[in-house]
Amino acid sequence: MGLPQAKLDSTEARIAALSPLTGAAWIETAQAGALARLRAMGLPGRRDEYWRYTNPTGLNAPQAAAAAVFSVSDESPIYGNLDTLDIVFRDGVFDAGASDELSLEGVVIERLGEAALADIHWAKDVYGVLEERGQAPVQRPLAALNTAFAHDGILLRATGVVKKPIRFVYLHESETSDAMLHHVIKVEEGAELTVLENGPAAARFNKVMEVEVADKAAFHHIRAQGRDHERQAVTHIFARLGAESLFKSFTMTANGVMTRNEAVIELTGNDASAHIAGVALGDGDFHHDDTVFVTHDAVNCESRQVFKKVLRNGATGVFQGKILVKAGAQKTDGYQISQALLLDDNAQFLAKPELEIYADDVACSHGSTSGALDEDALFYLRARGVPRSEATDMLTLAFLAEAIDEIAAAEIAAEILDRLEGWLARRRG
């Protein structure tokens, strides 16, 4: 069955001005495969099942809409108290001068553009491979677009326990920037790696991160998407987990007219654990969509999805989360919670939790709620002398606590909490 003409047209219009990164046969094959996938799927449309709540028009358009650069001068940089290896991108382009030397014990760091020139490279088994695996049963055309046309990105191959976090810093400096980044991460058996990301990146940002977590390996990911109001972003994380491995990803999003974060996690080795969590804070023109798909394809694995949103003044939050337990994935422990705190009547939360289970010895639970602050709790705090605004913030942070608790490192959790407190405090009144 062919695609509707409108989809064909919009897809061709989007790619008309794009050219793939030049490289060796392995990457050109991956790019060609992705382009063929994209053409077969077409860009997303409002009638697509997974795009009912989020309008992809701005993400599809041939030109990125202009987005004013949001500058914060009165605020210390996030993760400022941490010792990190920084890799800086300005509007989606690697900046060697602003970055640290790409050298750290236990991990090999390369730029995509350089790795692409190598005739033989380990990334061949990951680049576009996990993305392609994630295209069924739900299509993710914007990820295929990225695989086909991304020019920059970082390749990380961790072979040991990496002592300090690697941080991607995404600076947005041009009002019309349209950036694509494709990162590939491989955490080898027994290795441990933490990747931090922060910043809005560009007026429009399309990012894919493919993560292969080998047996007994651990990968931690903590992301702060920046407080840029007008920027648009679509991001995908594709992860494949080996036996006894750990994958933890946490995202904080404050502001942004359009954010679609997809996470596609596959547990393929026994006793693996995957946690995906996020907090999103929206005030005004804000649309935030978390779309998560966790596939259990091994025995005795655990997965958690914890997503919390605080919305007001016209903000919209979306959660589409699925747990798929394949036949034979016995002893699966799956948990999913999505909750929205609606601070006024002019905010909305759209949730689509899904469970699909083909094994008979599993425990899966899910819950989704949206509501206002608990008036009884608010009165209780005020009756003890805590002013309304402070009490509201306390209860809001308490609401977010379950998601923040998903951050394993206490010092990173403290940085995130500090940001959240700041965001709330600026909106007191």
Add this chain to the structure above:
Amino acid sequence: MLEIKNLQVKLEEEDKQILKGVDLTVEPGSVHAIMGPNGSGKSTLSYVLSGRGGYEVTGGSAMLDGEDLLEMEPEERAAAGLFLAFQYPVEIPGVGNMTFLRTAVNAQRKARGEEEISAADFLKLVRAKAKTLKIDADMLKRPVNTGFSGGEKKRNEILQMAMLEPKMCILDETDSGLDVDAMKLVSEGVNALRDGKRGFVVITHYQRLLDHIKPDVVHIMAAGRIVKTGGPELALEVEQNGYADILAEFA
């Protein structure tokens, strides 16, 4: 210190008058007990004084040391020295008990123009006070009232009272849900706060709490009014004969 005159209150949502002219004066250092049958308006009185929403004051006044309570926000009433020990303390998952206590203490100090208490001093103080109420470190660490037993919740209320050192304490059925030992513990906590200046209003259904917290004055409330006032012997009379005889006098 607390002066309530002809207080009339109805529910905001429906046309139902709850308090129909309550008069009550509590002098510094005294303990007043309010007893009365269910639905007489005892809890409503405590909520209206502390500023809970949902009620409309249709007449009368309530002053604390000359300040008009009814004009203030709940947090302002707390800073002015009013404390309500809740009948049903609220569970607040995600807020640590210790954080809550410290925030409350410092918010009140700030509102009164006093310096905030240091973390070290606070810790010392809270530990000492918690110990006398048999509140262990674990209870201080846990989220506010979350998963607490009935007795733990009430002890936690008294701990807050001890930390906040209010001028005027209202205890709303603090004995409900308590076993004999817990009631003794809670009463000892309250008695420790009797210093000749602090005023208390103890709302209860039963005489037995008043065996532990000895009142100076006992009021009987019925149908939104205080219908009889007397000494401690009035509570004994209620215990022996119920409310029927007293209420019959006013029927």
